[in-house]
Amino acid sequence: MASRFALAAAQLCETRQRHARLGRLSVDLEPRDEADAYAIQDALHPCLASRGWGAVVGYKIGCTTLVMQRYLKIPNPCAGGIFASTVQHQHGRFAHADFVRVGVECEIAVRLAMDLGGPGTVVDRAAAASAVGECMAAIEIVDDRYVDYGSLGAPTLIADDFFGAGCVLGPPVADFDPTLLGAARASMRIDDRDVGSGVGTDILGEPLEALAWLANNLAQRGQHLRQGDFVLLGSLVQTQWVAAGQSVEIENDRLGAARADFL
Numbered sequence: 001m002a003s004r005f006a007l008a009a010a011q012l013c014e015t016r017q018r019h020a021r022l023g024r025l026s027v028d029l030e031p032r033d034e035a036d037a038y039a040i041q042d043a044l045h046p047c048l049a050s051r052g053w054g055a056v057v058g059y060k061i062g063c064t065t066l067v068m069q070r071y072l073k074i075p076n077p078c079a080g081g082i083f084a085s086t087v088q089h090q091h092g093r094f095a096h097a098d099f100v101r102v103g104v105e106c107e108i109a110v111r112l113a114m115d116l117g118g119p120g121t122v123v124d125r126a127a128a129a130s131a132v133g134e135c136m137a138a139i140e141i142v143d144d145r146y147v148d149y150g151s152l153g154a155p156t157l158i159a160d161d162f163f164g165a166g167c168v169l170g171p172p173v174a175d176f177d178p179t180l181l182g183a184a185r186a187s188m189r190i191d192d193r194d195v196g197s198g199v200g201t202d203i204l205g206e207p208l209e210a211l212a213w214l215a216n217n218l219a220q221r222g223q224h225l226r227q228g229d230f231v232l233l234g235s236l237v238q239t240q241w242v243a244a245g246q247s248v249e250i251e252n253d254r255l256g257a258a259r260a261d262f263l
Contacts, residue, residue, distance in 0.1 A: 004029050005036070009043035012160050016145065017051055019100055023147045025156060037158035038079075038221055044159065045081050054084030057229065060140055062162045064210045064234030065202040071238050074154045077204070077213050078162045082232070086141070086166030092260040094141065096244035099165060101144035104242055104260060105235035106188040106250045108181055108200055108207055109138035109169060111228065117215030118224035128211040131225070132178040137170035137186060137252035139260045140232050142239060167232060170250075170258035181207040181233075186252040188237045198236025207233045 008029040015022045024030065031037040045056050062078045063069050069076075088094075096102060113133025117123045143165035146152060157163065182205075187197035200207050210233040215225050225231070242248060248260045 005039045006043045008040045008159065009047050012040070012044050013047040013051065016048065016160070019098065019145070021100055021147045022145060022160070024152055031155035031159050034155055034158060037155035038217075040159035041080065041161060042221060044161070048083060052085065056081040057084045057087060058082040058167070058231060059214055059229065060162065060164045060167070060232040061210050061214055061234055064204050065198065065236065067198070067202070067238050068235055073150070077210060078154060078158050079214055079217055080158070080161030080164040082164060082167060088166070088168045090168065090171060090258060092139070092168035094166075094260060094262050096242070096262040099143045102165065102242050102262065103142045103144065103239045104188070104248045105140040105142060105239055106186050106196070106198065106237040107138040107140050107167070107232045107235055108184060108186070108203065108252070108255070109136040109230055109232050110134065110178060110211060111136070111172065111230040112225055114227050116225040117219045119219055119222050121219055123212045123215040123219070125206065125208045125212055128208045128215065129178045132211070134172035134174050135176040135178055135181060135255055136172050136230075137250055137255040137258050138232055139168040139248060139250055139258050140164075140235065141166040141168070141260065168258045168260045169230065170252070170256050173255055176254065178208060180254070184252055184254040186236050186250055188240065188248065188250045190240060190242065190246055190248050195240050196237035200236070202236055203234035210234055
């Protein structure tokens, strides 16, 4: 008999495949805490991969800034996977109809040059810095695929990859010192309207703390970050919801730019 984690993952997988809104999981399947949530997420990933989403090639970390913690009323970071089929580069083009309620976030991203973390290890900021091979500006694509996300609680949102729906990665900067990410400033525009800006230290006080947090979170689940994985460390601007026909641009003063068009 399938575990309740596998049954919950199957329900989330089917709902996401149909671009349907999730009301809530049945009472016997709802995650009771964040440990349950990540167990469901770990079962969801192979389910989606088998439906054509591709492998998990990166991770997103949510709620790493005060602006996002206040917006979502969640006081700690939350992680989700990013699938190969949902990643675009520099100038992304997305069909607006492929989402339930699509939004964008202004991110700092890193790609790993080596494996990081694993069971029995504790990763600190220095270890996180040494594993970074490239730094990038990025746009995270999020999807509010819920009837009322505020009523679900963090565990159910985590189980479903915490709004994750893809990303646009800016051009990689291979020679950037990751210890300087805290000083990076970025802004976001939708069409010709400025919608917000922020600085790297908005991410847990130091962006590499987010990377270390993720490595340690995965280690507790018997996993680790792998060479070539990328990580969206956190949004510097509150989530912005996007209408069909709009274009989104971010500009990072240290890492360059990225764009997403919603057709």
